[in-house]
Amino acid sequence: MTDPANDKSRDIALGMDRPITRRDFLNGIAISATAAASGPLFAAPQGPSSGLPAAAQDAYGYYPPLLNGMRGSHPGSFENAHALRDGHTWPAATDTSEEYDLIVVGGGISGLSAAHFYRAHAGSASRILILDNHDDFGGHAKRNEFNLDGHLNLLNGGTLEIDSPRPYGPVAAGLLKTLGLDVPALAKSTQHLKFYDARGLQSGAFFDRETFGADKLVVGVGTVPFEQLLADAPLSERARKDIAQIETAKIDYMPGVSSDEKKQRLSRMSYEAFLRDVAHADPAVLKFYSARTKGEWGVGTDAVSALDCWALEMPGFQGMKLKKGAIARMGFTPAGYADTGGSYRLHFPDGNATIARLLVQNLIPRAIPGGSADIVTARVNYAQLDRSQTPVRLRLNSIVTRARNIGDSPSSGQVEVTYLREGQPYTVRGRGAVLACYNVMIPYLCPELPPAQKEALHKLVKTPLVYTSVALRNWQAFDKLKLHRVYAPGSYHTYFHLNAHVNVGAYRSTSSPHDPMLVHMVRTPCQPGLSEHDQNRAGRAELLTTSFETFERNIRDQLGRTLNAGGFDPARDITAITVNRWPHGYAPEYNPLFDPELPEKDRPHVVGRAQFGRITIANSDAGGGAYTDSAINQGHRAVMELLHG
Numbered sequence: 001m002t003d004p005a006n007d008k009s010r011d012i013a014l015g016m017d018r019p020i021t022r023r024d025f026l027n028g029i030a031i032s033a034t035a036a037a038s039g040p041l042f043a044a045p046q047g048p049s050s051g052l053p054a055a056a057q058d059a060y061g062y063y064p065p066l067l068n069g070m071r072g073s074h075p076g077s078f079e080n081a082h083a084l085r086d087g088h089t090w091p092a093a094t095d096t097s098e099e100y101d102l103i104v105v106g107g108g109i110s111g112l113s114a115a116h117f118y119r120a121h122a123g124s125a126s127r128i129l130i131l132d133n134h135d136d137f138g139g140h141a142k143r144n145e146f147n148l149d150g151h152l153n154l155l156n157g158g159t160l161e162i163d164s165p166r167p168y169g170p171v172a173a174g175l176l177k178t179l180g181l182d183v184p185a186l187a188k189s190t191q192h193l194k195f196y197d198a199r200g201l202q203s204g205a206f207f208d209r210e211t212f213g214a215d216k217l218v219v220g221v222g223t224v225p226f227e228q229l230l231a232d233a234p235l236s237e238r239a240r241k242d243i244a245q246i247e248t249a250k251i252d253y254m255p256g257v258s259s260d261e262k263k264q265r266l267s268r269m270s271y272e273a274f275l276r277d278v279a280h281a282d283p284a285v286l287k288f289y290s291a292r293t294k295g296e297w298g299v300g301t302d303a304v305s306a307l308d309c310w311a312l313e314m315p316g317f318q319g320m321k322l323k324k325g326a327i328a329r330m331g332f333t334p335a336g337y338a339d340t341g342g343s344y345r346l347h348f349p350d351g352n353a354t355i356a357r358l359l360v361q362n363l364i365p366r367a368i369p370g371g372s373a374d375i376v377t378a379r380v381n382y383a384q385l386d387r388s389q390t391p392v393r394l395r396l397n398s399i400v401t402r403a404r405n406i407g408d409s410p411s412s413g414q415v416e417v418t419y420l421r422e423g424q425p426y427t428v429r430g431r432g433a434v435l436a437c438y439n440v441m442i443p444y445l446c447p448e449l450p451p452a453q454k455e456a457l458h459k460l461v462k463t464p465l466v467y468t469s470v471a472l473r474n475w476q477a478f479d480k481l482k483l484h485r486v487y488a489p490g491s492y493h494t495y496f497h498l499n500a501h502v503n504v505g506a507y508r509s510t511s512s513p514h515d516p517m518l519v520h521m522v523r524t525p526c527q528p529g530l531s532e533h534d535q536n537r538a539g540r541a542e543l544l545t546t547s548f549e550t551f552e553r554n555i556r557d558q559l560g561r562t563l564n565a566g567g568f569d570p571a572r573d574i575t576a577i578t579v580n581r582w583p584h585g586y587a588p589e590y591n592p593l594f595d596p597e598l599p600e601k602d603r604p605h606v607v608g609r610a611q612f613g614r615i616t617i618a619n620s621d622a623g624g625g626a627y628t629d630s631a632i633n634q635g636h637r638a639v640m641e642l643l644h645g
């Protein structure tokens with residue numbers, strides 16, 4: 001990690017002065033509704049979409065997937081939510097006089113699915129308004145698009161792939177089918193790792209000098225025997241032996257104890273404690289494994305149970321004779337994978353943004369012409385998303401600050417929703433509303449909810465994380481080092497890898513090392529030693545106060561140090577950076593280390609999602625699982641409550 005104290009010559013060597021694409025600019029002009037309304041470039045081609053002032057999304061050239069710089073929770077998307085939390089009030093709202101059958105708050109997969117299910121059950125003429133605070137739809141399922149030397153290159157800005165600890169159930173699987181996806185067939189035809197395998201590229205691990213005493217890249221994790229792989233790593237002989245033992249030896253660390261009892265004990269200790277107190281590993285070994293859980297859970301091994309790590313097939317348990325299935329007394333299987341093998345897995349070039357785009361195509365066909373086969377390369381016409389002539393409207397850059405049942409009784413027939421656009425409040429009315437937004441925000445939108453429900457919603461703290469997309473001039477350094485992914489437990493981003501090689505529809509991935517390439521990097525800000533949610537809170541605060549410049553400097557430094565033996569020069573080789581910052585990332589999941597053991601009906605996500613008059617609650621938060629199938633299932637449940645509750 002670089003010292004942010006500005007070392008000028010180091011900055012120049014890293015290329016901090018190079019003119020790369022790093023800012024939230026579109027066609028050279030900062031994107032905002034003000035800009036949209038002012039110049040000919042942004043003149044809305046078909047006039048405003050409603051009686052409201054011209055909106056950025058109606059402007060010619062509006063295409064947020066192409067933006068670089070700080071994305072995810074981008075500047076302008078969240079400040080008013082924090083102001084609401086802090087007690088700010090706004091002047092009286094303008095009544096738009098718009099009336100809908102359904103208003104959906106949140107244009108992520110859950111909200112888009114809710115709109116889909118409502119139309120499927122109430123009829124395709126149903127009038128629906130979807131409001132989202134971001135400049136693009138999809139929620140976490142965002143698309144990063146780059147034009148590199150005239151070639152379309154895609155990456156997921158958030159939600160990576162179809163993948164869940166349990167098989168998709170009939171609702172979620174049925175929706176994917178309706179959208180035209182044959183997931184098992186596509187999963188077979190897009191096995192992306194084969195491409196790098198065939199070139200002889202492997203996984204590596206990077207030991208950084210700040211954590212391990214010296215910088216060292218080792219290549220061949222999972223293919224080269226550990227003793228050999230780690231021979232030159234900056235580790236003591238004892239630490240090297242311990243890692244080899246944890247990875248390969250079949251040791252029962254709890255002989256004579258039943259499988260259920262072992263699982264019970266493992267559910268109450270962290271993986272770090274398991275390595276330290278049960279496997280008696282060297283302290284450097286704990287550092288080496290510390291980040292192994294960050295991709296899946298957003299926190300390190302100090303805050304994830306050993307049992308969850310066993311369920312995800314992390315090393316150390318091979319000799320422990322643990323049986324599949326739920327622990328009898330606790331009645332749950334920690335991560336699901338151990339029991340079910342998980343769902344099918346499928347990665348589109350832009351991750352699950354493809355699912356969000358398919359949903360929008362299904363809801364507003366004119367916004368995305370073509371069929372589902374062309375969806376990956378289709379260009380969205382944002383100006384078609386919010387037209388008064390179409391039954392479904394998707395309004396971006398619109399943060400909801402209030403949702404209330406109209407009338408004395410919560411069961412009365414209408415809901416009024418207030419949202420802000422360009423700082424101005426507007427109201428719309430509906431026969432019902434689905435709040436598919438971050439559940440933790442709902443007490444501020446609906447202050448009249450029962451206290452116990454608000455208390456439960458306040459507990460739904462999400463996990464912050466960052467997915468960074470970096471464009472490179474070429475990937476010759478990776479090819480030379482025979483490397484396609486790196487685990488870097490002490491570095492700023494704890495993983496990075498070459499973009500997945502997926503050819504689907506007309507989309508073609510880069511195949512020559514001489515061509516430009518995208519690299520996907522993952523950072524999970526957290527603070528070891530605290531409870532999981534306190535780590536999440538600390539990480540969120542850190543994320544919101546970290547400048548793009550700090551990210552850029554650390555990215556350049558990390559890639560430069562890791563890849564320099566392959567001839568990589570960060571000043572010369574980096575051409576664009578997009579930091580997808582998600583301060584409110586993964587939905588909270590039950591963590592046996594910190595959460596009380598409660599029956600399902602008493603868990604915060606269940607108490608928090610209770611219907612309130614004509615307002616129902618969706619989002620993956622309401623399902624207690626940070627997965628797309630959970631987002632879809634909750635969208636469905638919330639709609640069924642409105643229609644039949």
Ligand SMILES: Cc1cc2nc3c(=O)[nH]c(=O)nc-3n(C[C@H](O)[C@H](O)[C@H](O)COP(=O)(O)OP(=O)(O)OC[C@H]3O[C@@H](n4cnc5c(N)ncnc54)[C@H](O)[C@@H]3O)c2cc1C
Binds near residue numbers: 109132133157587628
């Ligand atoms: C980096 C990352 C990677 C992930 N990878 C995977 C993966 O590989 N597989 C998987 O299954 N899941 C993954 N997930 C989990 C992911 O959250 C879900 O799969 C799913 O996309 C969640 O959809 P959602 O609609 O429930 O929530 P979101 O995607 O969060 O959508 C909610 C939307 O509501 C908006 N909103 C919030 N408050 C307001 C308001 N007041 N007014 C208006 N709009 C509001 C939010 O900004 C957001 O746009 C990942 C999540 C993250 C953050």
